[in-house]
Amino acid sequence: MKRFVRDNAIGLVFGLLFLIVLIGQAFAGLAVFNEMQRGTGLPDVSFWRYVTSASFGADVAENWQSEYLQFFLFIMLTVWLLQKGSPESKALDKPGRETDEEQKIGRFADDDSPKWARTGGWRTRIFSSSLGLVMGLIFLGSWFAQSVAGVAAFNEEQLSELQDPVSWGQYLLAADFWDRTLQNWQSELLAVASMAILAIYLRQRGSSQSKPVGAPHDATGVEG
Amino acid sequence: MIRLRCLTAAFLVWAVAGCSSVGDREAAASEVATRLHAAVDAGDGAAACAILAPGTVESVAEDEPCPEAILDKDLPRPGTVVETSVYGQWAQVKLSDDTVFLGAFPGGWRVVAAGCTPQASRPYDCTVQGE
Numbered sequence: 385m386k387r388f389v390r391d392n393a394i395g396l397v398f399g400l401l402f403l404i405v406l407i408g409q410a411f412a413g414l415a416v417f418n419e420m421q422r423g424t425g426l427p428d429v430s431f432w433r434y435v436t437s438a439s440f441g442a443d444v445a446e447n448w449q450s451e452y453l454q455f456f457l458f459i460m461l462t463v464w465l466l467q468k469g470s471p472e473s474k475a476l477d478k479p480g481r482e483t484d485e486e487q488k489i490g491r492f493a494d495d496d497s498p499k500w501a502r503t504g505g506w507r508t509r510i511f512s513s514s515l516g517l518v519m520g521l522i523f524l525g526s527w528f529a530q531s532v533a534g535v536a537a538f539n540e541e542q543l544s545e546l547q548d549p550v551s552w553g554q555y556l557l558a559a560d561f562w563d564r565t566l567q568n569w570q571s572e573l574l575a576v577a578s579m580a581i582l583a584i585y586l587r588q589r590g591s592s593q594s595k596p597v598g599a600p601h602d603a604t605g606v607e608g
Numbered sequence: 609m610i611r612l613r614c615l616t617a618a619f620l621v622w623a624v625a626g627c628s629s630v631g632d633r634e635a636a637a638s639e640v641a642t643r644l645h646a647a648v649d650a651g652d653g654a655a656a657c658a659i660l661a662p663g664t665v666e667s668v669a670e671d672e673p674c675p676e677a678i679l680d681k682d683l684p685r686p687g688t689v690v691e692t693s694v695y696g697q698w699a700q701v702k703l704s705d706d707t708v709f710l711g712a713f714p715g716g717w718r719v720v721a722a723g724c725t726p727q728a729s730r731p732y733d734c735t736v737q738g739e
Contacts, residue, residue, distance in 0.1 A: 425663030425720065425738050426697055426711045437696055536695050543698035546709055546721055546731040 406444070410435050413443060424544045438536030442564070445530035450568030452523035458576055459516045468604050469584035471595045475605035487512070527565070534561055633717075634692040637699035640717040641708040645686040653679045661711050661718040663738030681735045683723045707732060 389396060410431070417439055418428040434440055458472075464480060467473040478486075485492045489512065493502040500511035510517070531552065538560050539549035555561055579593075585601055588594040595606050640659055647656035653675030657665055660674070668677045687704030697712040709721040709732070723735030 421697065424711070425661055427713060429697065439696065539693070540696035540698050543693070543695055543700050543709060544711075546724065546734065546737070548726070549693045549695060549700065 409443070410440065413440055420544075426544075438533045438540060441533030442530055442537045445526050445533055446564045446568055449523055449526035449530050449565075450572045452519050452526060453569065454572035454576060456516060456519040456523050457573075459519060466604070467580045467584070469602045470580045470604065471583050471593065471607045472580045473604050478605070481512075530564065531556060531561060534564060630694055633694045633699070637694060637710050637717045638689045638692045638701050640710060640719065641701035641703065641722075642686060642689065644708065644719050644722055645683060645703070645706065648679060648681075648683045649686050651679060653677075659717075659719055660736075661713065661720045661738060664718075664720055664736060667738045668736060678736065681723055683736065709734075709737075 414429075414431055414434040417434055417437070421428055429437070462473065465473075466476050466479055468476060481487075484490050488494055488497055489501045489508050490504045498511065500507040502508075535550065535552050535555035538555060538558065542549050550558065583594060586594075587597040587599075589597050592607055595603060599606055644656055644659055647653075647659075656678045657668070657674035660668065660678070665674050668674050668681070671677065684703070684705035687706060689701060689703055691702040693700045699710040699712075699717060701708045701710065706722060707724040707726070708719055709724065710717040711720045719736070721732070721734040721737035724732035724737075725734075727733055
């Protein structure tokens with residue numbers, strides 16, 4: 385048990401923090417929602433009613449989609465894009481998808497390589513892109529969920545202001561949808577750009593995301 | 609595979625329950641909206657006021673008791689339901705001659721605004737509504 389926790393600490397700790405923060409968001413969101421309810425003369429809603437509401441769903445999904453977009457772009461673009469001196473970049477002489485030998489696939493696979501890396505054909509092609517593919521699909525799924533929950537939350541607000549609701553298609557062109565979407569995208573892109581650049585000159589001793597403290601600023605593709 | 613089937617079944621149950629729940633809520637909102645017009649048409653101000661939201665009752669009863677005041681609001685005669693939209697705690701019922709907005713209360717839907725006419729890109733103008 386102790387060994388399991390040690391060997392899986394990153395996933396476990398971030399998973400636990402995610403749940404704690406999600407519950408915190410639910411309580412804070414409930415307070416805001418009920419303030420608006422009172423403002424329109426309606427009674428407070430229960431915790432359960434709020435966490436199953438479109439308002440909570442849209443707030444959650446809009447953040448999920450941007451996080452998965454960030455990772456999707458980061459995974460895909462760093463195949464070709466490089467950043468001299470950054471531990472987030474591959475070595476400067478390795479842009480692109482690299483050779484089968486470098487990627488240990490097909491006949492170059494090791495004995496302990498995953499089965500789909502060894503078999504070749506469509507299985508290896510899919511497995512070779514599986515990380516980006518799954519991140520991209522989760523991004524599209526959560527962006528779609530944001531649009532569905534978002535239009536319901538937007539229409540609830542429209543009705544509370546004695547205005548007509550809009551269709552899903554109209555909502556995709558509405559300022560509210562793009563405001564929610566773009567405000568999340570810009571922060572994710574800024575975070576990636578700053579991480580890639582700050583990690584050239586700054587160090588965090590012992591972190592897998594940093595170069596070793598003594599590594600030169602122009603050392604690229606080196607992690608601590 | 610069994611797990612996938614269970615998840616699919618659970619999703620379908622949830623989706624069907626969600627749809628039927630929305631359908632029930634739409635029907636209930638439509639019923640309250642038509643009941644308001646029927647009560648006013650029958651001259652039963654007390655019955656009409658009983659289905660108004662508290663804030664709306666307060667606003668209607670500013671100068672005279674709600675049961676009398678509501679009858680003077682020139683609400684259209686009862687009509688047929690054209691379209692009902694329910695989103696969260698709010699509903700809109702479009703009738704042949706009126707649009708009614710309702711809010712969710714512990715006892716069911718209550719009318720927040722009625723006698724509403726659309727204004728281009730602005731909130732509806734309603735003869736009956738809360739502050």
